[in-house]
Amino acid sequence: MNTPCRGLAKFLVATVACFAAGLLCAQPAPRPGLPPPPGAPPPPPAPAVSPGPIPTPGSVPLAGLTAAQLADFQSGRSEFLNRETPATGLGPIFNDVSCVACHAAGGVGGASRRTVTRFGRTLNGVFDPLENLGGSLLQERAIDPAGREVIPAEANTVAQRVATPIFGAGLIEAIPDSTIVFNTLRPKPAGIRGRVSVVADVASRGNRIGRFGWKAQQATLTAFSADAYRNEMGITNRFFPTENAPNGNPSLLARFDRVADPEDQIDPADGKADLDRNADFMRLLAPPARGPETASSRAGERLFAALDCAACHTPTMTTGRNPILALSEKSVGLYSDLLLHDMGPLGDGIAQGTAGTTEMRTAPLWGLRLRPVWLHDGRARTLDATIRAHAGEAQNSRDKYTRLGGAERQQLLEFLNTL
Numbered sequence: 001m002n003t004p005c006r007g008l009a010k011f012l013v014a015t016v017a018c019f020a021a022g023l024l025c026a027q028p029a030p031r032p033g034l035p036p037p038p039g040a041p042p043p044p045p046a047p048a049v050s051p052g053p054i055p056t057p058g059s060v061p062l063a064g065l066t067a068a069q070l071a072d073f074q075s076g077r078s079e080f081l082n083r084e085t086p087a088t089g090l091g092p093i094f095n096d097v098s099c100v101a102c103h104a105a106g107g108v109g110g111a112s113r114r115t116v117t118r119f120g121r122t123l124n125g126v127f128d129p130l131e132n133l134g135g136s137l138l139q140e141r142a143i144d145p146a147g148r149e150v151i152p153a154e155a156n157t158v159a160q161r162v163a164t165p166i167f168g169a170g171l172i173e174a175i176p177d178s179t180i181v182f183n184t185l186r187p188k189p190a191g192i193r194g195r196v197s198v199v200a201d202v203a204s205r206g207n208r209i210g211r212f213g214w215k216a217q218q219a220t221l222t223a224f225s226a227d228a229y230r231n232e233m234g235i236t237n238r239f240f241p242t243e244n245a246p247n248g249n250p251s252l253l254a255r256f257d258r259v260a261d262p263e264d265q266i267d268p269a270d271g272k273a274d275l276d277r278n279a280d281f282m283r284l285l286a287p288p289a290r291g292p293e294t295a296s297s298r299a300g301e302r303l304f305a306a307l308d309c310a311a312c313h314t315p316t317m318t319t320g321r322n323p324i325l326a327l328s329e330k331s332v333g334l335y336s337d338l339l340l341h342d343m344g345p346l347g348d349g350i351a352q353g354t355a356g357t358t359e360m361r362t363a364p365l366w367g368l369r370l371r372p373v374w375l376h377d378g379r380a381r382t383l384d385a386t387i388r389a390h391a392g393e394a395q396n397s398r399d400k401y402t403r404l405g406g407a408e409r410q411q412l413l414e415f416l417n418t419l
Helices: 006-020 067-081 169-173 177-183 221-233 250-256 274-284 295-306 383-388 392-402 406-416
Strands: 115-123 126-128 157-162 198-201 206-209 340-342 359-361
Touching (some): 169 221, 177 206
Antiparallel strands (some): 115 126, 115 157, 198 206
C-alpha cells in the first residue's frame, strides 16, 4: 500500500467536512445546448419522460429521461458505434477503431475478451512506466506498420487488461465523492482496508475521487472518454491535445501524424465534441437488470455477506442530487465500494494514478453474468476460478469460500449469476 501524503490527508479531511455540510451532493450541471437560430419555429414541448427503451440489446437508456436526454443518448450511442479512420484522426498508433470494439459483451457498452497491454520497469519495488519509451500503455496497432509500437527491452513488467463494462456508469459517476470517502471509515473485517484514489480530473480541473478503470484512475465520464479517445484510438482532443509518439519517438510521430491536433473538435451546432457525445451515452446508459432469483440464490446472497465479500463489494450506494433526474438520489446496486485494495499477487504490477502495483479498484459486480471472462486480465473462465484467484485483502474471504461444502458453493455461484 502506498503511504498517503500530507496533501491527500488534508484533501480527505476537507472532503469529509464538506460531506457534513452537504456540499458534495450536487454534481456539475450539464452544459446547455445552443439556442435555435432566429426565425426558427419553436420546438414541440418535450414529454416529461422518455417514451421507452430503445429495443437494442445493451443499449437501454435510463428510465425517466426527457426527450432531449433521450436524443443525447441516441446521438452518443451512434458515436460509440462509429468507426474512426485516419482521415478523422485515428492513430498514428492506436488499439482499436471504435469504442464498441472493446465494449460489446452482453450488448453495446459491455465488457470484452479484448485485452490491452501495459508495461513498465520495476526495480527494488519501484515502478517506472517508461513514458519516454511510450509506456505504460502499448498501442499495438498503427496506420503504417513502420510506426508500430513494441514492448521495449527495458520493460520487465508486462500486464494484460480486459475492457471494463460501462453499463450504469452515469449512476456511478453521480455517487458523491464524500460517500466513497466514508466507505474507508466503515468498520471492516480483519485484513480488509481500502483507500480512495484521488485524481486530478481534467474535466472539472480539480481533485476528485477516482471511480472508473481498473485502478480508479478516472473520476468523471468526460475525462474517461477523453482519455480513451487519445490513448485507445489516437484521437487528440481539448483535454489531451498531444499525440502519443510511437515508443516515444518524435521523428516517427512527425512522419505519420497526418491530421492537425486537436482532432476532436467541438461542433458549433450543439457545443459538443465526439468525446462529449460518447460521455452522454455512457452517462445515460441503464445498469444491467438483475436475473431471476431463487431460494438457492437468496441463500447464496446470505453466504456472500457471511464470507465478508460484501465488505469490499458493497451491495448499494446512493447518488446525490443531480440535474438529470434519472440520476438524482437513486439507489445504485453496483456491488463495489469503489476503493483501492491491496490484492497482493492478484495485482497487475502496474502503478497508475495513485494506485500502487498491487492495488486494484473493487470491480463492480452488476452485470457479472454478462461478461465473457473475469478478473482484470481475463484469465478466469468460471466464477469459481475467479473467486479462487483472489488474494491480498481478499484472501480470508477466498479461504472461507474454499472451505464451503459443494452445495453452499453452488448457492453462492447461483447468487452471483443473478447479478
